[in-house]
Amino acid sequence: MADFDFSQALGEARTKYESIAKALNVERLKAEIADLERQAAAPGLWDDQENAQKVTSQLSASQAQVKKLESLEGRLDDAETLFELGQEETDADSLDEARSEVGAIQKDLDEMEIQTLLDGEYDARSAVVTIRSGAGGVDAADFAQMLLRMYLRWAERDGYKAKVMDTSYAEEAGIKSATFQVNAPYAYGRLSVEGGTHRLVRISPFDNQGRRQTSFAAVEVVPLVEETDHIDIPDSDIRVDTYCSSGPGGQGVNTTYSAVRITHLPTNTVVTMQDERSQIQNRAAAMAVLQSRLLVMRHEAEARKKKELAGDIKASWGDQMRSYVLHPYQMVKDLRTGYETSQTQAVFDGDIDGFIDAGIRWRHEQRREAAEEASEE
Incomplete structure (x- = not known):
C-alpha cells in the first residue's frame, strides 16, 4: 500500500x-x-x-x-x-x-x-499600485498605510524592487493615498488580483472609548506602460498643476514647485507625483502612470464590449474582496476565493503569497468557465 x-x-x-x-x-x-x-x-x-x-x-x-x-x-x-x-x-x-x-x-x-x-495581455509587466483610504475616517487612513507597508514588505520578501512614487498624508494619522511601482517580471500579473476594496475590522486605536471600527481602503493595480503602447494624450486633454512637495503632517520638505498634478480632462483621471527632485522628472513619472491607467481603461472598455456581445456570462469581481478582522477574532479572509488565515500579523508583514496564488487560480477558473459558456452560445 x-x-x-x-x-x-x-x-x-x-x-x-x-x-x-x-x-x-x-x-x-x-x-x-x-x-x-x-x-x-x-x-x-x-x-x-x-x-x-x-x-x-x-x-x-x-x-x-x-x-x-x-x-x-x-x-x-x-x-x-x-x-x-x-x-x-x-x-x-x-x-x-x-x-x-x-x-x-x-x-x-x-x-x-x-x-x-499568468497569461493575460499585460501579466508579464511591472505594476503600478495606488492605495486610497475610504470610509472610516482616521482609521481608514491608518489602514491604507498598513496596506502600503504590507505590499512593500511583500515585494521585499519576494526580492522585487519597489519604489514609492507619491504619498498624500492624512492630517491625524496614516495616508490619504499612495502610489508605488513594483519593477519585476509578472509583477502586474501577480498583484492585479489584489485590486478592489479591502475592509478592516478592529478596536480603533483612535477611539478613546475603545469601540470597534470598520474601515475601508481601495487598491488599484495597473500595468506599467511600455514604448510599444500607443496612448495618445493631446496636450489639450490634460491640465498640469505644480506645487511644493510635503511630508507627514504637512511639514515642508521641498521649497520648490517640483510636485506635479496632472488631470486628464476627458476622464477626470488625476495623477500626482512628488517623489523625484525635479518638476521635469515628476511630470514624466506622472505621465507614465496616467498612460498606464488610460491603458487599463481602454482594455476594460474593450472587455465590456465583448461581454455585452457574449451576455452576462459571469459575475464581475465584487467591490469588497478581502476582510481583515482583528476583533473579536483574528482572521484575514478573501471573499472571492475563500482563502483565509488567522495569522493576521504575518499578513500585514507581507506574507500574502497564499492570497495572491489563490486569487490567480480563482481568476483563471473564472476565465475558463466564461470562455466555455461563451463558446456554447
Whole structure:
C-alpha cells in the first residue's frame, strides 16, 4: 500500500512537471536567455539604466525558471531512487525521506504552476499600485498605510524592487493615498488580483472609548506602460498643476514647485507625483502612470464590449474582496476565493503569497468557465 501511494504521488508530480515544462516552453526560455545574455553583455548597456534594469531583471527571472525546472526534474529522479533503495534495504528512514521529498516537490510544483496561469495581455509587466483610504475616517487612513507597508514588505520578501512614487498624508494619522511601482517580471500579473476594496475590522486605536471600527481602503493595480503602447494624450486633454512637495503632517520638505498634478480632462483621471527632485522628472513619472491607467481603461472598455456581445456570462469581481478582522477574532479572509488565515500579523508583514496564488487560480477558473459558456452560445 505504501509503495502504491508513493508511486501515485510520484506519477502525479511527474505529470504536473511535464505540464508546467510544456506550458513554460523550456526551449523558448533558453533561447530568450541567450538573447538577453547578448543584450546584457553589450557595451553601453547601462547608458540607458531603465532598459538595463529591464534586461537584467528579465534575464534573472528566466534563468531562475529554467534552473528550478531542471532542479525539480533531478529531485524527482533522486526521490524515486531513494524510495527504491529504501525498499530493497527495508530502510524505514529512507522511505520516509522519499515520501517527504515528493511532498515538498509537489508543493514547489504548485507554486511554479502559478506562473503558467499568468497569461493575460499585460501579466508579464511591472505594476503600478495606488492605495486610497475610504470610509472610516482616521482609521481608514491608518489602514491604507498598513496596506502600503504590507505590499512593500511583500515585494521585499519576494526580492522585487519597489519604489514609492507619491504619498498624500492624512492630517491625524496614516495616508490619504499612495502610489508605488513594483519593477519585476509578472509583477502586474501577480498583484492585479489584489485590486478592489479591502475592509478592516478592529478596536480603533483612535477611539478613546475603545469601540470597534470598520474601515475601508481601495487598491488599484495597473500595468506599467511600455514604448510599444500607443496612448495618445493631446496636450489639450490634460491640465498640469505644480506645487511644493510635503511630508507627514504637512511639514515642508521641498521649497520648490517640483510636485506635479496632472488631470486628464476627458476622464477626470488625476495623477500626482512628488517623489523625484525635479518638476521635469515628476511630470514624466506622472505621465507614465496616467498612460498606464488610460491603458487599463481602454482594455476594460474593450472587455465590456465583448461581454455585452457574449451576455452576462459571469459575475464581475465584487467591490469588497478581502476582510481583515482583528476583533473579536483574528482572521484575514478573501471573499472571492475563500482563502483565509488567522495569522493576521504575518499578513500585514507581507506574507500574502497564499492570497495572491489563490486569487490567480480563482481568476483563471473564472476565465475558463466564461470562455466555455461563451463558446456554447
